[in-house]
Amino acid sequence: MLLETTENKKNGPIAVFDSGVGGISVLRALLCEMPNENYWYFGDSANAPYGTKYLEEVKKLTVSHVGRFLDEGAKAVVVACNTATSAAVRYLRQKYPNVPIIGIEPALKPAVLSKDYPNVVVMATPMTLREQKFHNLMDRYMGMAHIIPLPCAGLMEYIEQGEIHSAELELFLERLFEPFEKQKLDAVVLGCTHYPFIARELKKVLGENVRLFEGGPGTARETKRRLLNAGLLCDGKTKGTVRFDNSEQSDEKKSLCEKLLNLPV
DSSP: OHHHHHHHHHTSOEEEEESSSTTHHHHHHHHHHOTTSOEEEEEOGGGOOOTTSOHHHHHHHHHHHHHHHHHTTOSEEEEOOHHHHHHHHHHHHHHOTTSOEEOOOOOHHHHHTTSSSOEEEEEEOHHHHHSHHHHHHHHHHGGGSEEEEEEOTTSHHHHHTTOOSOHHHHHHHHHHTTTSOGGGOOEEEEOSTTGGGGHHHHHHHHOTTSEEEESHHHHHHHHHHHHHHTTOOOOOSSOOOEEEEETTOOHHHHHHHHHHHTSOO
């Protein structure tokens, strides 16, 4: 009976949670790393953006959603949102010590190590950048690079509306990077899971020589490691399923999720 319960749990879904559609970039990485797993993607678009809210509000929303995922049979949770990770992941791991709960953080380490003392801009939401978790991360690498935090209030809304290639978005990015000497930038860290979907527009604005770094692939590898250690890796040989759910409950959001998932990498 115990074996049967364990086997059933192995086939349970991995819940992937974001404040909206941005976590699809992490879901893409998870599917590349573990195509046989079953996934349940939930975006809280009705309460987006998280990045301009107070920490306690984001924590309350995140904890509530994660409790529901586990009640409905999720075997693990990937918090595919930098803001929600900062606000709630430490608490969630204490609350559910036997559940693999994986967060995400800006991919600062590979950006810093990309060359000797590079100029690195970290794009993220205002809340991610003001939380202690990010300051601790930045302090770890401060002596190895010139690190510039760049709050990007208003940017994720473009992606939420499906506007990933437009003149308006390009103008927004031009204004965002106006204070910088772009030719002196070496790397840009995409510190919000929405931002990988506008990589093409960023390259237009910054030039092809600036390298972009995102946290999704590292999060996917960590998820696989945690599932393996917990004995929860799916042992099925067929491709897993993906279920989309959104607090807005609109067909438009579901269609946007499917579109973003299937974009060419």
